[in-house]
Amino acid sequence: MANGSGSRGRGGASRRGGPARAASKGRPRPAPKTPRRAEPTPPPEPREFRLGAVPGATPGKWIGVWRERLPHVSLELREIPVAAQREALGDVDAALVRLPLAASDDVHVIELYEELPVVVAATESHLLAADELTLADLAGEIVIVPADDVLHTEVPDAVAPAFAPPADTAEAIATVAAGVGVVIVPMSLARAHQRRDVDYRVLADGPRSTVALAWLRENTTDDVETFVGIVRGRTARSSR
Known part of the structure; x- marks a missing residue:
């Protein structure tokens, strides 16, 4: 009886433990959670x-x-x-x-x-012999003032043109290129309308823009x- 009881005890323990472990091994493990990806930032609207x-x-x-x-x-x-x-x-x-x-x-x-003011003159003008000009140097010169003038320079003893003001700076410089008068403009405008038959010199005491x-x-x-x-x-x- 004792042996039978012991045998059943060992057998019973084996039967109880065996199926439990087998079931544990056979159960599928839960899949690992996939981390959520951050939503992409939308491109700026044009x-x-x-x-x-x-x-x-x-x-x-x-x-x-x-x-x-x-x-x-x-x-x-x-x-x-x-x-x-x-x-x-x-x-x-x-x-x-x-x-x-x-x-x-x-x-x-x-x-x-x-911007510095400059005097635009024809390439053969005697004014271009100087490296820099002053208002006094323009005495007796015909000073052309285009309709789009931005400097409003007062030139003592300048000669007024005998013709109507040019419509814009480009037309004024074209007139200067023909050998008539000079025009005073900011340096950037002289460069914007640069041409082979004119040149410019800084007007030291002229108004800046x-x-x-x-x-x-x-x-x-x-x-x-x-x-x-x-x-x-x-x-x-x-x-x-």
């Missing part, structure tokens, strides 16, 4: 930034930086006449203008740089603030 610029303004380096930093924001450059620069602010996001600009509480203006960035205060956007940062030399990581 948009446009409209930059106005008066003749002679040189925004090239700033436009290059803009295109590097904001390739998804196309920049459209629009030339605007100085005479209508204030009104043009309503059609662009920001503009490079020439001061003075009509004072107004609704316009924000940041001065950027000054200030180029500024302007925009309507109500149109202040993140893109405008970004362009302001670019013209002020801020890096992409700089805070505003």
